[in-house]
Amino acid sequence: MRYFATPISREASDASIDAWQAQLVERGWGNWAVARRDTGAFIGYVGLTVPKRVLPFSPCVEIGWRLMRAHWGKGFATEAARAVLRAGFEQIGLAEIVSFTTLLNLPSRAVMARIGLIDAQQNFEHPGVPEGHAFRMHCLYRLRREEWQAAQPAPSA
Ligand SMILES: CC(C)(COP(=O)(O)OP(=O)(O)OC[C@H]1O[C@@H](n2cnc3c(N)ncnc32)[C@H](O)[C@@H]1OP(=O)(O)O)[C@@H](O)C(=O)NCCC(=O)NCCS
Numbered sequence: 001m002r003y004f005a006t007p008i009s010r011e012a013s014d015a016s017i018d019a020w021q022a023q024l025v026e027r028g029w030g031n032w033a034v035a036r037r038d039t040g041a042f043i044g045y046v047g048l049t050v051p052k053r054v055l056p057f058s059p060c061v062e063i064g065w066r067l068m069r070a071h072w073g074k075g076f077a078t079e080a081a082r083a084v085l086r087a088g089f090e091q092i093g094l095a096e097i098v099s100f101t102t103l104l105n106l107p108s109r110a111v112m113a114r115i116g117l118i119d120a121q122q123n124f125e126h127p128g129v130p131e132g133h134a135f136r137m138h139c140l141y142r143l144r145r146e147e148w149q150a151a152q153p154a155p156s157a
Pocket of ligand 1: 065066068
């Protein structure tokens, strides 16, 4: 939670999980649990959500991630996010997927760049972060389905 304005309580965390599980049931997509293939251990989430707040580029669908620290630095967020992009464009049929974070969250920005999202050069003040807070200014990354398709390797013969 280093790049969030405040940590969240256990109750707020549980409420988020409940909301995400309800979205998975209602929409068929949302924030999915991420499990390691080798051990089956739950290590966090990666998924697609519709931001609750109105943002300068709303309406939109956001890809996001949060992994337990012990599982950072191994490529798992990138691997899971690539699978989520594919599901978003091929199965769900989204026209565009965005992601955003505070300018200072370089690990998250690196995941955005690795999976092919493009910095829209459209920084904005996130209304959920208090005015004057160091994390208020956010960057916006976005990727359209045609751009994603063009970047996929051609199927081998
Ligand atoms: C954002 C977050 C998921 C990024 O995690 P991460 O471990 O940096 O990202 P990945 O899982 O994609 O791993 C990439 C790293 O694994 C390394 N790696 C090691 N083995 C690898 C492999 N086999 N394949 C790919 N990458 C590998 C990469 O080189 C890269 O390391 P680097 O950062 O030193 O260049 C993590 O920092 C996090 O959960 N943060 C807290 C929550 C948060 O801020 N969420 C975003 C809010 S907007």
